[in-house]
Amino acid sequence: QPIPVGHLMDNSGPTSDVGVPYGQGVADALAWVNATRNGINGRRLNVLGFDYGYQAPRAVAQYQAWVNRERVVAIQGWGTADTEALVRFVTRDRIPYISASYSAALTDAAGRSGRQGVEAAPFNFFYGPSYSDALRAMLQWAKQDWERRGQQGRPRYVHMGANHPYPNSPKEAGEAMARELGFEVLPAIQFALTPGDYTAQCLTLKNQGANYAYLGNTAGSNISVLRACQTAGVQVQFLGNVWGMDENAMKAAGTAANGVVFPVRTAAVWGQEAPGMRTLRQISRQSDQAGTAYRPVHYLAGVCSAMLMVEAMEHAAQNGGEVSGPRIRDGFYARQNWVPRGLEGVCVPVTYAAEDHRGTMRVALYRSVVTGDTSQGSVADLMRAGTMRIEPVATIELARRRDWLGW
Amino acid sequence: MAVMMPAGDYRTSYREDMTIFPTRGSRVALWAGIALLCLAPLVLDRYLLHLLINIGFLGIAALGLNILVGFTGQISIGHAAFFGFGAFASAWAHEVLHVPVALAIPLAGLITALVGLVFGAPAARLKGLYLAIATLAAQFILEDFFARAQWFTGGVAGRVTEPFSLFGLRFDRDETYFYVVLAFVAAMFLGAANLMRTRDGRALVAVRDHYLSAEMMGINLAYYRTLSFGIASFYAGIGGALYAHYLLFVSVEAFNILFSIQFLGMVIIGGLGSVMGSLMGAAFMVLLPEVVQSLADLLAGGPIDRALKLGASISYLREMAIGAAIILFLIFEPDGLAHRWRLIKAYWKLYPYSH
Amino acid sequence: MLAVNNIEVVYNDVILVLRGLSLAVPKGEIVALLGANGAGKSTTLKAISGLLRTEEGEVTRGDIRFAGERIDGLEAHEIVRRGIFQVMEGRRIVADMTPLENLRLGAFTRSDAEVRRDLEMVFEYFPRLKERTGLAGYLSGGEQQMLAIGRALMARPKLILMDEPSMGLSPLLVKEVFGIVRRLNRELGITILLVEQNARMALSVASYGYVMEQGKVVLDGTAEQLAGNEDVKEFYLGGHGAERKSFRNLKSYKRRKRWL
Amino acid sequence: MELGFLLQLLLNGLIVGALYGVVAMSFVLIYKASQVVNFAQGEFLLVGAWVCWWLLTAWQLPFWLGFLVTLAFMTLFGVILQVVVLRPLIGEPVISVIMVTIGLSIFFQALMKWMFGVFAQPFPPIFAAERVRVLGLEVQSVYLLSLAISAAIMIGFWWFFTYSKHGLAMRATAFDQQVAASLGVSVPRVFAMSWAISAMVSAVAGVVVGVVNGVSSALSFYGIKVFPAVILGGLDSIVGAVLGGLIVGVLENLAQWLDAEVLNWGNMYQIAPFYALILILLIKPYGLFGTEAIERV
Amino acid sequence: MDPAAPILEAERVSLRFGGVRALTDVSFAVRRGEVFSIIGPNGAGKTSMVNCISGRYRPTGGRIRFEGRDITRVPTRRRAALGIGRTFQNLALFGHMTVLDNIMVGRHHLLRSGFLRGMVYWLGGAQQEEIAHRREVEEIIDFLEIQHVRKAIAGQLPYGLRKRVELARAVALRPKLILLDEPMAGMNLEEKEDMARYILDLNEEWGMTVLMIEHDMGVVMDISHRVMVLDFGRKIAEGPPEAVLADEHVKRAYLGEADEAVSEPEEAVA
Numbered sequence A: 001q002p003i004p005v006g007h008l009m010d011n012s013g014p015t016s017d018v019g020v021p022y023g024q025g026v027a028d029a030l031a032w033v034n035a036t037r038n039g040i041n042g043r044r045l046n047v048l049g050f051d052y053g054y055q056a057p058r059a060v061a062q063y064q065a066w067v068n069r070e071r072v073v074a075i076q077g078w079g080t081a082d083t084e085a086l087v088r089f090v091t092r093d094r095i096p097y098i099s100a101s102y103s104a105a106l107t108d109a110a111g112r113s114g115r116q117g118v119e120a121a122p123f124n125f126f127y128g129p130s131y132s133d134a135l136r137a138m139l140q141w142a143k144q145d146w147e148r149r150g151q152q153g154r155p156r157y158v159h160m161g162a163n164h165p166y167p168n169s170p171k172e173a174g175e176a177m178a179r180e181l182g183f184e185v186l187p188a189i190q191f192a193l194t195p196g197d198y199t200a201q202c203l204t205l206k207n208q209g210a211n212y213a214y215l216g217n218t219a220g221s222n223i224s225v226l227r228a229c230q231t232a233g234v235q236v237q238f239l240g241n242v243w244g245m246d247e248n249a250m251k252a253a254g255t256a257a258n259g260v261v262f263p264v265r266t267a268a269v270w271g272q273e274a275p276g277m278r279t280l281r282q283i284s285r286q287s288d289q290a291g292t293a294y295r296p297v298h299y300l301a302g303v304c305s306a307m308l309m310v311e312a313m314e315h316a317a318q319n320g321g322e323v324s325g326p327r328i329r330d331g332f333y334a335r336q337n338w339v340p341r342g343l344e345g346v347c348v349p350v351t352y353a354a355e356d357h358r359g360t361m362r363v364a365l366y367r368s369v370v371t372g373d374t375s376q377g378s379v380a381d382l383m384r385a386g387t388m389r390i391e392p393v394a395t396i397e398l399a400r401r402r403d404w405l406g407w
Numbered sequence B: 001m002a003v004m005m006p007a008g009d010y011r012t013s014y015r016e017d018m019t020i021f022p023t024r025g026s027r028v029a030l031w032a033g034i035a036l037l038c039l040a041p042l043v044l045d046r047y048l049l050h051l052l053i054n055i056g057f058l059g060i061a062a063l064g065l066n067i068l069v070g071f072t073g074q075i076s077i078g079h080a081a082f083f084g085f086g087a088f089a090s091a092w093a094h095e096v097l098h099v100p101v102a103l104a105i106p107l108a109g110l111i112t113a114l115v116g117l118v119f120g121a122p123a124a125r126l127k128g129l130y131l132a133i134a135t136l137a138a139q140f141i142l143e144d145f146f147a148r149a150q151w152f153t154g155g156v157a158g159r160v161t162e163p164f165s166l167f168g169l170r171f172d173r174d175e176t177y178f179y180v181v182l183a184f185v186a187a188m189f190l191g192a193a194n195l196m197r198t199r200d201g202r203a204l205v206a207v208r209d210h211y212l213s214a215e216m217m218g219i220n221l222a223y224y225r226t227l228s229f230g231i232a233s234f235y236a237g238i239g240g241a242l243y244a245h246y247l248l249f250v251s252v253e254a255f256n257i258l259f260s261i262q263f264l265g266m267v268i269i270g271g272l273g274s275v276m277g278s279l280m281g282a283a284f285m286v287l288l289p290e291v292v293q294s295l296a297d298l299l300a301g302g303p304i305d306r307a308l309k310l311g312a313s314i315s316y317l318r319e320m321a322i323g324a325a326i327i328l329f330l331i332f333e334p335d336g337l338a339h340r341w342r343l344i345k346a347y348w349k350l351y352p353y354s355h
Numbered sequence C: 001m002l003a004v005n006n007i008e009v010v011y012n013d014v015i016l017v018l019r020g021l022s023l024a025v026p027k028g029e030i031v032a033l034l035g036a037n038g039a040g041k042s043t044t045l046k047a048i049s050g051l052l053r054t055e056e057g058e059v060t061r062g063d064i065r066f067a068g069e070r071i072d073g074l075e076a077h078e079i080v081r082r083g084i085f086q087v088m089e090g091r092r093i094v095a096d097m098t099p100l101e102n103l104r105l106g107a108f109t110r111s112d113a114e115v116r117r118d119l120e121m122v123f124e125y126f127p128r129l130k131e132r133t134g135l136a137g138y139l140s141g142g143e144q145q146m147l148a149i150g151r152a153l154m155a156r157p158k159l160i161l162m163d164e165p166s167m168g169l170s171p172l173l174v175k176e177v178f179g180i181v182r183r184l185n186r187e188l189g190i191t192i193l194l195v196e197q198n199a200r201m202a203l204s205v206a207s208y209g210y211v212m213e214q215g216k217v218v219l220d221g222t223a224e225q226l227a228g229n230e231d232v233k234e235f236y237l238g239g240h241g242a243e244r245k246s247f248r249n250l251k252s253y254k255r256r257k258r259w260l
Numbered sequence D: 001m002e003l004g005f006l007l008q009l010l011l012n013g014l015i016v017g018a019l020y021g022v023v024a025m026s027f028v029l030i031y032k033a034s035q036v037v038n039f040a041q042g043e044f045l046l047v048g049a050w051v052c053w054w055l056l057t058a059w060q061l062p063f064w065l066g067f068l069v070t071l072a073f074m075t076l077f078g079v080i081l082q083v084v085v086l087r088p089l090i091g092e093p094v095i096s097v098i099m100v101t102i103g104l105s106i107f108f109q110a111l112m113k114w115m116f117g118v119f120a121q122p123f124p125p126i127f128a129a130e131r132v133r134v135l136g137l138e139v140q141s142v143y144l145l146s147l148a149i150s151a152a153i154m155i156g157f158w159w160f161f162t163y164s165k166h167g168l169a170m171r172a173t174a175f176d177q178q179v180a181a182s183l184g185v186s187v188p189r190v191f192a193m194s195w196a197i198s199a200m201v202s203a204v205a206g207v208v209v210g211v212v213n214g215v216s217s218a219l220s221f222y223g224i225k226v227f228p229a230v231i232l233g234g235l236d237s238i239v240g241a242v243l244g245g246l247i248v249g250v251l252e253n254l255a256q257w258l259d260a261e262v263l264n265w266g267n268m269y270q271i272a273p274f275y276a277l278i279l280i281l282l283i284k285p286y287g288l289f290g291t292e293a294i295e296r297v
Numbered sequence E: 001m002d003p004a005a006p007i008l009e010a011e012r013v014s015l016r017f018g019g020v021r022a023l024t025d026v027s028f029a030v031r032r033g034e035v036f037s038i039i040g041p042n043g044a045g046k047t048s049m050v051n052c053i054s055g056r057y058r059p060t061g062g063r064i065r066f067e068g069r070d071i072t073r074v075p076t077r078r079r080a081a082l083g084i085g086r087t088f089q090n091l092a093l094f095g096h097m098t099v100l101d102n103i104m105v106g107r108h109h110l111l112r113s114g115f116l117r118g119m120v121y122w123l124g125g126a127q128q129e130e131i132a133h134r135r136e137v138e139e140i141i142d143f144l145e146i147q148h149v150r151k152a153i154a155g156q157l158p159y160g161l162r163k164r165v166e167l168a169r170a171v172a173l174r175p176k177l178i179l180l181d182e183p184m185a186g187m188n189l190e191e192k193e194d195m196a197r198y199i200l201d202l203n204e205e206w207g208m209t210v211l212m213i214e215h216d217m218g219v220v221m222d223i224s225h226r227v228m229v230l231d232f233g234r235k236i237a238e239g240p241p242e243a244v245l246a247d248e249h250v251k252r253a254y255l256g257e258a259d260e261a262v263s264e265p266e267e268a269v270a
């Protein structure tokens, strides 16, 4: 009898630019588990995919259908707004919910942080550093960068993004951290989640004289900002959200994307060599028989996220156990420095504790390097030719501060 | 030109001549229909109930829009914002003012009606598409308000709502909530049908058909133009509130321009100026994506699927199918489902004479 | 020149309006078509000009020939190009254009150099149109009717179908319009099929006439014959000879029409 | 600094506004001919931009050639659309036709995503990197070009409607299809013409925006932006459309300035045109240049 | 109120549209109970005059009194309740409504139940009210002989019937003064006779004062008590029909000289 699992995707909404590769990663990994491992202990996964177009209410409606009608035991989720809206529901229904939202509010599993508006989220998990922690790491790097370049005075920091739970999520944490590090914090600048003409925002940025700007949106709209700012001649170091920069975005933005610093969740990117790459390529063949596709960073993250869930389910199923929500959740706590089998060197090790769902505090920062015209040729060609590169910049190990839990 | 009446159906008083359901058959059908619907939760599975519930609250809101567009002739491209307002208002009334949900829903309808009157005020001066675009502005302004008014809506993060309860009974499952929606649908549709056959309803239609002569018949144009916004918003508010306590979560994202356009689609496809058409239109819009989805599921894995790599593109195909269905429908039935329904009925009455 | 043979017209696939109507319009003549309201006169004209289709009407039987060729089934604009121009009931000028623009529109199907001269000719027939430079929508009824006829002239048609040109016009203008109708016929040799409620006027300019009732021709004859017919006198001309019965002392009974 | 900032924003507003104006004109064109409000206008930009992009990247055509082929294609596209979808609806209530354009918008939005993916794609660098200084302000050369194109298109439209026979026919058709038909105007042909021109002109705007910002489904947002523009100007006025476009463009940028300097609300730039729209309509119910309907009883 | 006093008085009424002077200093009075006709060439301002009375236009100069009360500035919608009803030169029915509903709209100002009572039809007394008024409407329907089309959609009726429905709607207002703008236009003789009969009945039996614009001189001669002639927005004559039609000025401006080529029947009658 198959195990029903929900898979919420944004393939058509404003975050579909990153939603598509991520969702593909999840789907391929689960299909691969069915194909090569015959599911979980002989029970196949029945993956119920749903493209919710990045609209939280549609996600909630689908969630209720899944829980009431399909009786799913775990869900691979997506955005921040929907994940946060569902926290109460998944807690009530005891369904592990592995999101692609890395909102720090989801890490406070026991509700101990005492921060206003942060509820306990005992069934929420995600793979990778939280948005807030990633931003904290980037700010630490920015501080070093400022000093290394021998600049005078206080650096100026500005948060940019839509008025939406996802870009808003690390806003407060980032601004607090920036102050702590001695930055001057400028008023935030808004731009929508969809591509558009953001010249006015760039002119504002220029007028403010910002030095470091955080791009809180996903790639699609960030590209517009990068291009507009290049045109407007803005000199600023952009710090990208984890969803804010990737290979596709580099191609689309061209040289405007050159120099953006952003976190990468996996230990390797496509095309690099690592022990786990063989497995990864097998997984990739699920949707690409020819084996020629280039897989951007989000695809890899999707695979890691799905495989964590799979191993937690396997843990639940051990010794003839029932694959139920609470038991899957226990599976997440079963191991320390956990890397899914066969993906060594691809997924970074994570550790979840019953009160602290911050899987990792290590943030690997990379820089996008674009040296020429990106309009001709595929991403794979451009990466191979070196027109586009993703260069490691620094790896920041953050302290697991208790007062950072939950925001 | 003379209206056909079924043989054997004589009316002996004006009262009988003025009923909503003109024939005995239609009255019987109505009661039978209601009885069947009451039994629905016992026989239908949750999925179908879920669809019926959706049709119910969307139908109420669509009816409101039909009163505005179909009966009064004022196009609104901002109906979803009012629907949303109702949803937030009900959630807010319960959460902040601690009004019981059963009362919060009608209260939300009233608050939304007031907001509708405010945004409908330009209707007194604007006509046709100018008014339509003004409602488009209302859509964006209200959306912005939802995102900003933390105290009212919970801001961009939205608000979790409580289920409907009455006399200690909780209506938090499809099987039970269905009755709540059914009761509201019945009340709201009867109300509209009654409205349309009395003074103010006629005045609304008169304003649509020929406002200059309506004015000379003593009809206050500004009043009725604004009133129809108020009524439409009331219906939208009730529909939205029912939605809020069904989904148990309200967020600004739902109430976007696309949703407004869907409402417009419902009333046009259902039939402008037809009370029951609104419900038919809502059903069309709810069922269409489901039908497309099942088709896709049927195709999945087949040769067509493999050839076109449908798997990954299914969501686009679904959208395309919805767009195409709307286009095809309107090409073949520009007057809407209600019209087709009337033709079918007329056909049976006149059978076998077609002329 | 024009021959309508036994046509049937149906609206919306169900409403049968013309039931086997036939008529003929010889070249260079004015033919009048009389009939009660709703008899189908306008429908007949629209069937000829092809405008029926814009109202979901359809010729379901019979045929219409113009200069020997079948024209039922042609699009309205093709029929205009062949030289048939309908002046529609209710004037129907383009209200948000100036009279001049309306006239230029009349010449839409033409591309010859004589448009300008014809414009002068129209202004000669209707001098007051030249004075009006505002929007045509603000013209008075009579002026609009003149504009509608003038617009027809601009197309240089061979046959004009005129639908109730006298409706709403003052007696003076009615005379003027009919005078012009006759002049057009005489001076320009335009054939005219005239639908008119004002039977006396119509028969005074026409050479031949048809009376239709409920979608069929019930009576036809030369203008003189019709004018002498008892029924026509009673129902269309109002009383016998010059002695008209008064609207004040209407008889309470109505005589049956014999042709029914 | 402050003044320079403001001027930069104003200039940016004019440039973007001119593009809105072009789209608004093509919108008004369809409206004038058939009283149809085209909700698929934004998709015209989208289709045009994607097709041009595809010609330039997949076929490696030189820009001028690709651009011309795109325009030809879009003309055909408009005609086909009209013949296949809109012609059967001639004579039906306008609101049904409007709904059909909404259906078209949904359809093409999805089709474009399906065919070209969800990622934004860059145009090959044509003018992209070139910047010119005008009055001490930096401007994209392609933007200046688009200003020139807008102006040319606008003059063309004005001439067309005032003096050409077909322009008159189009206006007559807009007023009353039956009357137009009775005058020998082929109503379907007039509609086809208006859709063709409209699609083509929109594509020009689509390509210009695509060259600057890259092509993505977000281009279709111009279809919504066009509403405040045309209404501000008056639905049936070509001049009004251009002016409305400029106003909306400038307004957005001024709102951004106000926002950055004073309010700190964040999204004034998106919402300000709509506030302005309502205000202007309350003062002038037919927009700035719209003609009042003639109503006589 | 003095029964001999005029029901309607226009005092130096002027109306301009930009440069167009539609009316210039027109004064006249309509007596209670009479049939008063306005004739004049096209564009003379007849409809404009009626529009001023019914409130569609507001005169740019002068005053209009109804039953002694100055109504120049009374809003259009109030005039129905005062007792002024009208028909229109170009039909202005509610095209998508049934004939019955069209006429019921005429009762609008006499009905009381608003939308709230309407929605709860059975509870608030709306039903009783509807039935009571339906009765009156049926009387009008009988009178105008349109029983057979009661439930038909008004916009789909033949022209002649539509004119009658429009008259019924105006009558339903229970007006003291009814304004008829070219009631005979586009009708054949038979229908004109019917219409004339209705107008006379309304006037004589229903006691309505009639103000009528008409181009058919036969009708004007036969049924009106007094006639006023407008030309270029000015009054050029007023008086009993025979006198007015004999007036040289009127002949020249309106009737035209007798023309042997096209004989005009109407004026042949004295």
Ligand SMILES: Nc1ncnc2c1ncn2[C@@H]1O[C@H](COP(=O)(O)OP(=O)(O)OP(=O)(O)O)[C@@H](O)[C@H]1O
Pocket: C011, C012, C015, C017, C035, C036, C037, C038, C039, C040, C041, C042, C043, C044, C055, C056, C057, C089, E156, E157, E158, E159, E160, E186
């Ligand atoms: N578009 C239409 N759809 C349905 N029925 C129509 C349509 N047009 C006309 N009719 C019907 O066809 C019949 C004949 O109409 P038509 O207009 O031809 O009459 P007519 O002789 O011109 O009358 P009138 O003197 O009133 O102009 C009428 O009964 C009318 O109701």
Ligand SMILES: Nc1ncnc2c1ncn2[C@@H]1O[C@H](COP(=O)(O)OP(=O)(O)OP(=O)(O)O)[C@@H](O)[C@H]1O
Pocket: C138, C139, C140, C141, C142, C168, C170, D295, D296, E017, E020, E021, E022, E040, E041, E042, E043, E044, E045, E046, E047, E048, E049, E089
């Ligand atoms: N709303 C308006 N705007 C501008 N001019 C107008 C308007 N209404 C009427 N007019 C002008 O006023 C004059 C009088 O028009 P009116 O309609 O009163 O004439 P009429 O006597 O009723 O003519 P007809 O017998 O043709 O109906 C005309 O010149 C007309 O163009």
Ligand SMILES: [Mg+2]
Pocket: C041, C042, C043, C089, C163
């Ligand atoms: Mg006719």
Ligand SMILES: [Mg+2]
Pocket: C141, E046, E047, E048, E089
């Ligand atoms: Mg008049």
